Amino acid sequence: EVQLVESGGGLVQPGGSLRLSCAASGFTFSSYWMSWVRxxxxxxxxxxxxIKQDGSEKYYVDSVKGRFTISRDNAKNSLYxxxxxxxxxxxxxxxxxxxxxxxxxxxxxxxVTVSS
Amino acid sequence: xxxxxxxxSVSGSPGQSITISCTGTxxxxxxxxxxxWYQQHPGKAPKLMIxxxxxxxxxxxxxxxxxxxxxxxxxxxxxxxxxxxxxxYCCSYAxxxxxFGGGTKLTVL
Numbered sequence: 078e079v080q081l082v083e084s085g086g087g088l089v090q091p092g093g094s095l096r097l098s099c100a101a102s103g104f105t106f107s108s109y110w111m112s113w114v115r116x117x118x119x120x121x122x123x124x125x126x127x128i129k130q131d132g133s134e135k136y137y138v139d140s141v142k143g144r145f146t147i148s149r150d151n152a153k154n155s156l157y158x159x160x161x162x163x164x165x166x167x168x169x170x171x172x173x174x175x176x177x178x179x180x181x182x183x184x185x186x187x188x189v190t191v192s193s
Numbered sequence: 194x195x196x197x198x199x200x201x202s203v204s205g206s207p208g209q210s211i212t213i214s215c216t217g218t219x220x221x222x223x224x225x226x227x228x229x230w231y232q233q234h235p236g237k238a239p240k241l242m243i244x245x246x247x248x249x250x251x252x253x254x255x256x257x258x259x260x261x262x263x264x265x266x267x268x269x270x271x272x273x274x275x276x277x278x279x280x281x282y283c284c285s286y287a288x289x290x291x292x293f294g295g296g297t298k299l300t301v302l
Contacts, residue, residue: 112291121196121296122231122239122282136289172238178227178286180250181241 079103079182081173086187093163097187099156099173104182107131107151112177113158115169116186123169124177126158141167163191197222197283197294204300210271213297215283216264223264227286230259230268233296234279242281243268275301 085097097113112127126137126147135147146159156173170186177183198216205211215222215230222228228246231239241250243259246266256271266285270277278301283294 114291114293121280122233122284122293124284124291124293127291134289138290176244178225178229178284178291180244180248181229181231181239181284183238183241185238 079175081175081182081184083171083173083184083187086171086189088190088192089163090193091164091191093191094159094161095163095189097158097160097171097173097189099184101154101156101173101175104175106149106154109175111147111149111156112174113147113156114172114174114177114183115167115189116172117166117169120169125171127177128156160189163189165191167191195292197285197292199281199283199294199297201295202298202300204302205273206302207273207275209273210269211273211299212270213268213281213283213299215266215268215285215294217266217285217287217292218264221264221285221287221292222261222266224288225286226261228259228261228266229284230257230266231282231284232277232279233282239282270299273301277301 080102082100113125144162172186173184175182230243233239247259
C-alpha cells in the first residue's frame with residue numbers, strides 16, 4: 078500500500094524558514110517523480126514543485142521560485158521542501174504527492190502557518 | 194502557469210446527473226492525456242476519482258466518468274447521491290509542471 082506521511086509543519090514568523098519532510102513507503106520511491114501541492118485556508122489546490130526520479134530536474138510555481146527548494150533522498154525514501162523567506166501567503170496545508178497529474182497518491186498534509 | 198477554468202459551483206438533485214467542465218489550453222489539457230479529477234470533502238485530503246482522462250481507480254464508483262475534447266476535460270457524475278457533495282478539482286500535466294483548476298463546489302439539493 079502506497080503511503081506518504083508529511084511532517085515538519087508549524088507556526089513560523091514572516092521571513093523565517095521551515096523544512097518539510099515526506100516519508101514514502103509501499104512503492105519504489107526512486108522510480109517516480111514527486112511533488113508538493115498546497116492549499117491555503119478556504120482556497121483551492123496549488124501545485125508548488127516537482128522533482129525527477131534522480132533529482133536532476135526540479136520545477137517550481139513562479140510564486141516560490143528562489144525561496145523554496147525541493148529535494149529528495151532515494152536511500153531514505155524521503156522527499157523534502159526547504160522553505161525560506163516565508164510570507165503570510167504561504168500559509169497552507171502542504172501535501173506530498175506522487176503522480177499528482179496521473180494515478181495520484183497523496184499524504185494527509187501538514188499545516189504551515191506564517192504569522193507574527 | 195495559469196489555472197484551469199472550472200465553474201465555481203454546480204448543483205443537482207439526488208438521482209440526477211451533472212457534468213463539471215475543466216478548460217485549459219493547448220499547452221496542458223489539449224496536449225496530454227494526463228488529466229485527473231479529485232474529490233475533496235471539508236477537512237480531508239483530496240481523493241483521486243479519475244486519472245488519465247477517463248480511468249477510475251479501484252474502489253471509485255462507476256457513477257463517476259471522465260472525458261476530454263480538445264482543450265476541455267469533463268467529469269460526469271450520474272445518479273447523484275448526498276455523499277457526492279464536495280469540492281472537485283481537475284488537474285493536468287503541463288510539460289514540466291502541473292496545473293489545477295480553481296475547484297467546483299457540488300451541492301446535492
